[in-house]
Amino acid sequence: MQNMEHKDYKRVIDDRWSFRNANTKEYTHCYHSYPAMMIPQIARALITEYRPSGRLKLIFDPYVGSGTTLVEACIAGIKSIGTDLNPLARLLSRVKCTTYNEREIIDELSEIQSRLLFFQESMVRDCSFEHISNYSFWxxxxxxxxxxxxxxxIDEYSSSFNKDFFKVALSEVVREASYTRNGExxxxxxxxxAISSFHPxxxxxxxxxxxxxxxxxxxFNKVTGLCNDTHxxxxNTTEAIPSDIICDGDVDMVVTxxxxxxxxxxxxYGQFSRWANEWFRFENAATLDNxxxxxxxxxxxxxxxxxxxxxxxEIGQRDEKRYLEVVSFLNDYSTSIANIAKSVRKGGVVCYVVGDRRVKNVQIPLDFFTAEMFEKHGFKHNITIVREIPNKRMPSKSSPTNIAGNHVETMSNEFIVILNKVE
Ligand SMILES: C[S@@+](CC[C@H](N)C(=O)[O-])C[C@H]1O[C@@H](n2cnc3c(N)ncnc32)[C@H](O)[C@@H]1O
Structure with missing residues (x-):
């Protein structure tokens, strides 16, 4: 362990948290890729090592994505709630936390496979693809x-309860069979x-x-049994959290x-998910990123x-437009922190895994900002663990211009910010 100086919010580099050789695809974590997934080992270690003293009955993930935290809460036998504006994220999170009956799923897969053997184009009933934008281009x-x-x-041969399990697998194929470039x-x-030799x-x-x-x-079924309390x-985390879902002070721990x-x-997230969101006719497929x-x-x-x-x-002096983009995000982010802070009980713990990004060559320490915003709402900073990102789970470069190949450096470390709500 080694300290990195900052006057208010102490950062500690801890190599243990890099989980270099860990299997990040254990259990239902293997189901589907998703941008910027959290490594399950992080959620697991946070729940074990930083759990609040006293009650730990409810874990909340306000940006649930593919559901990594919820799966780990399930495995730990703790009730969890997640939210996300992306319908694909919600589908993945639900399915990954459901203890489907394996036998039924295997039998239904066999039924589907036996039909695939005799496939003929004339058997396909729905050949209208208008809900997929620019479908013949993709x-x-x-x-x-x-x-x-x-x-x-899937419609014909899986029970209504099991359909979503198959839809998750189909969702990945919908993306992989498209002409989208690998790794973007x-x-x-x-x-x-490349298209002329692409025959998925x-x-x-x-x-x-x-x-x-x-x-x-x-x-997953072996480690969770049938105890499953995931919602x-x-x-939208930037709007008030509905009180019929979470009341102020309900949450014991946030891991996100x-x-x-x-x-x-x-x-x-919207572009990545658009293939599946359009395929399944989910809402806001085209406008999600906004x-x-x-x-x-x-x-x-x-x-x-x-x-x-x-x-x-510094960013404002270099580029007004980029400054306003960053501020627009931070406006929403700080409002959401105010909402999430209210939902946590006194003595509760929040753990935010964040990345620093570089805009106009200026590094923005989002971990300091996160700690500062929570401290405005009754929290005390405990520690910020710095971990290196060993695998390329997300592009270390991003393209603000939307031009392929036009990249700038954005992040290579992750910061796990841990705060406690003051009693
Ligand atoms: C970094 S990802 C979460 C990844 C997740 N931890 C996992 O392991 O897959 C952030 C998520 O925040 C969601 N999001 C962004 N803005 C949101 C908002 N205002 N309310 C709810 N979710 C939001 C995105 O759709 C995205 O799924």
Whole structure:
């Protein structure tokens, strides 16, 4: 362990938290990729090592994403609530925390597989793809027809309770069978040469993903038993948290990884999820990124900060537009912190895994800002653990201009900010 100086919010580099050789795809964590996923080992270690003293009955993840925290809460036998504006995130979180009956799933997969053997185009009932924007630009006709057939078989051969399990596997195939470039979260189309030799095995991909997910489910079912108290909602953390879902002081522990900037200039959750959100006709598929934190541009700063004021001034001097983008995000972020702070009981703990980003060559220490905002709402900073990001789980570079290949350095360390609500 080694200290990194800061006058108010102590950072401690702790190599243990890098989890270099850990299997991050254990249990249902293997189901589906998602941008900027939290490593399950972090949620697990936080729940074990930083749990609040006294009651630990409810864990809250206000940016649930693919549900990493909820799965770990489930495994620890603790009730959890998650929220996310992205319908795909909610689907993943729910499915990853559901103890489906393995036997039923295996039997239903066999039924589907036996139908796939005799596939003919004429069997596909729904060949209208109008709900998928620009569908012939993004898919071959062969892929669209086969994806539609998979949807049809899921509808016919899985029970209503099990359908979502299969939809999660299909969701990944919908993305992988498209002409989107590998390794990008944004929607960049492959080059023409690559498209001419791209013939995805749509059925094979689906079968392999279902089989992989069944293995994850079997392990998950072993460790969770049937005790499962997980709830996923779609409220916006920048608006008040609905009191019929969480009352002030209900939450014992928050374990989360929020976005570290708006979707356009950092990670585009909406673009990544658009394939599945459109395929399943989920709401706001095309506009999601504008609804997420920082999606609406504001012209004024609604918060006071000491911890990052120099950095904000510096960015403002270099580029007014970029300054307003950062401020728009921080306006939403600080409002959401005020809401989340209220939901936590006295003595409760919040753990935020955040990244620093660089804008106009200025590093913005979001960990200091997070600690400062929580301290305005009755919390005391405990520690900030600094971990290196060993795997490329998210692009270390991002393209604010939306031009492929036009990259700037954004982050390589993660900061786990831990605060306690003052008794
Ligand atoms: C870094 S990801 C969470 C990843 C998650 N920890 C995991 O392991 O998959 C941040 C999430 O915040 C969600 N989000 C952004 N703004 C939001 C808001 N205002 N209210 C609720 N969720 C929001 C995004 O849709 C995204 O899924």
């Amino acid at each position: 898919y071959s006709k062969d892929s669209l027809i086969k994806l539609s057939y998979l949807s049809q078989l 979260f944004k929607r960049f189309r492959m080059k023409e040469e 095995d749509v059925f094979g991909l689906f079968e392999r993903k279902v089989q992989r997910n069944i293995c994850g489910l079997q392990l 996923v909602y779609d409220f 990884s929020p976005p570290y900037g708006d979707s356009r200039t950092t990670v585009s 609804l997420l934190m920082g999606g609406k541009k504001t012209k004024t700063k609604n918060f006071d900060t000491i911890s990052i004021s120099e950095q904000l001034n």
